[in-house]
Amino acid sequence: MVERGAIADGNALRQTIFERYADFFPFDEIDPGLSLSEGFTPLVPSRMTASRLAVRNIFFKNETENPTWSFKDRGTAAGVQHAVSCGCGRIGTVSSGNMAVSVAAYGARAGLTTFALVSASIPTEKLSPIAVYGATVIRVDGDYGDLYFQSLEIGKRHDIYFINSDVPFRVEGSKSIAFEICEQTNFDVPDFVVVPTSSGGNFRGILKGFEEFKRCGLIADVPTMVCAQAAGCSPIHRAYVNNDPVISPVDHPETIAHAIENPFPPSGNQVLRKLRETGGLSAAVTDDEILQAQKELADEGIFGQPASAVPLAAVRKLRDRGIITEDHTVVCIVTGSGLKYTAVYGRYDLTVLSCSSAELEMMITEQQ
């Protein structure tokens, strides 16, 4: 039996997540020097949105405050600990988004050769944030879904650890999101935890974290997990509501939430099974609903990338249906920074005023 007090015994300002929650990670020892102090992100209470939606409380787990400004750093950090402990000198990933940036940063820090495999169709400007860390970025012409499995095969043959989206160590890293939420709610966990779900690795990790704390008696219940997807690419949600035994690929994925636009998620069936076993929920939200939620999130002071607004949009939907009620407390996982996808500004009617310095005072008083 782990004591609650023992966890908060250390000073989070001087620890890594792997040290603070050492009992729950599969490491005999860790090298703190590989860490960029990922995690320990804020749990920010809603000031306006909860009362507007008539929900008891909504918290935003702000994963944008990570070393590369997305939740991916937790799993990458776990993966790099593993790679280095095995003496593996090369790592890689299949991604052109948050995960590739994260793997590039941690690979650089660890002094590893790092491969980022991306689709041939990706525009160069998306690749610079990866290449700036010195990673070898390779555009691969061919089926992007197959590339996930091909990379694992190549990795096995050539001793390159591909820290892809749902590999076990990445799932382990994501557990720390749950551990922190437990601490931050004083072990009185929320009713719902809503996760933007793409590959399914982060969803699995967060659920596993809560389950492990429950098994140790640290929390009384595991929150109801909500798999939140974009309506334009919702293979897990679709299979769940249709009672399909397994997920099917989405033929023409299309959503502004590019970070979760995975048409055939590798952990999709595991998430589906877990949703059924645990009585979880799923929801799919349109691009308009995502943009509205992104604005509401910005009104709370948090600017997340579109995928990060999917949970809040899902909360609104579940509230409208009476599944989430005024008695409930909800945590939305805000997965990545709005600075990751600045093209979204074009979707807003952002106005800028102009005047001379002589006119300034009058212009300001007119705004009152």
Place this chain on the structure above:
Amino acid sequence: MVERGAIADGNALRQTIFERYADFFPFDEIDPGLSLSEGFTPLVPSRMTASRLAVRNIFFKNETENPTWSFKDRGTAAGVQHAVSCGCGRIGTVSSGNMAVSVAAYGARAGLTTFALVSASIPTEKLSPIAVYGATVIRVDGDYGDLYFQSLEIGKRHDIYFINSDVPFRVEGSKSIAFEICEQTNFDVPDFVVVPTSSGGNFRGILKGFEEFKRCGLIADVPTMVCAQAAGCSPIHRAYVNNDPVISPVDHPETIAHAIENPFPPSGNQVLRKLRETGGLSAAVTDDEILQAQKELADEGIFGQPASAVPLAAVRKLRDRGIITEDHTVVCIVTGSGLKYTAVYGRYDLTVLSCSSAELEMMITEQQ
């Protein structure tokens, strides 16, 4: 006498900086709901750069892990606490960069009318990250330096609190950077703390933080503070090395480190005086040196905006001159995220490879 242990008594995962260091802030009470959990940023040790430069250790205080991804959030949070406690319903700032984004975010959260006054010459794409939080952005045609003072006058007349770059509450907020460094070094403070210096508000705040901890007996010494500027805009450094009594405006500022490109910093003379009183140092570095340092920082896994690399470039310079030696420990303040200024990618020779999926394995083995 404050006990060291008392400070780390609370759990940083459940506190704001104003609660953790309450004895050192000028607030009778604070409203934690206004906070976005600013601060508590990592102090990341160098893995390669320190030994490459033959310095005992270099730490990076990673201020990019703040709610709007720059150090400005600490001062903004203090300013907004003050504004709300005074019943002031409107705030503003003169900035088109990190500070405006920060004030816009906190103003939105607090439900305040928020003005961001910017120069008429600023391109629209720099304004979207401010406007997305709902702030009123006004392009003002006229002298940008004068706008700082004009805004304070207008603010007095119309009850708008302009949380400009070096107002007292912003300086108070910056103290928390020093407090955290003390905790993170176990109260064994570094020999040097290097601050990218523009208005001078952050420099003053960090120094004040160390001085207050010393006065309470929490630390034995105040680190030597280093004012790091870009050679293309170094009014404080220039006055310091020339033994000028006061700073003079820089006529044609030009540097890639736009975030610290202030030709006539309002706290410049205060920083100058403090440098002289405390035996501080100053350094100016060229754009090429800044770019080199930005790359070295990325190799450590931290991608900062150009201004954030100025301290590391300054360390190299001071090391070359033998002022910093192999016996010294240094903290560099990494002030803001590299995602704030993506135009910098064009200054790097970033390469991307291409191949078909059939060629992938061969291409990877060729990279070995």
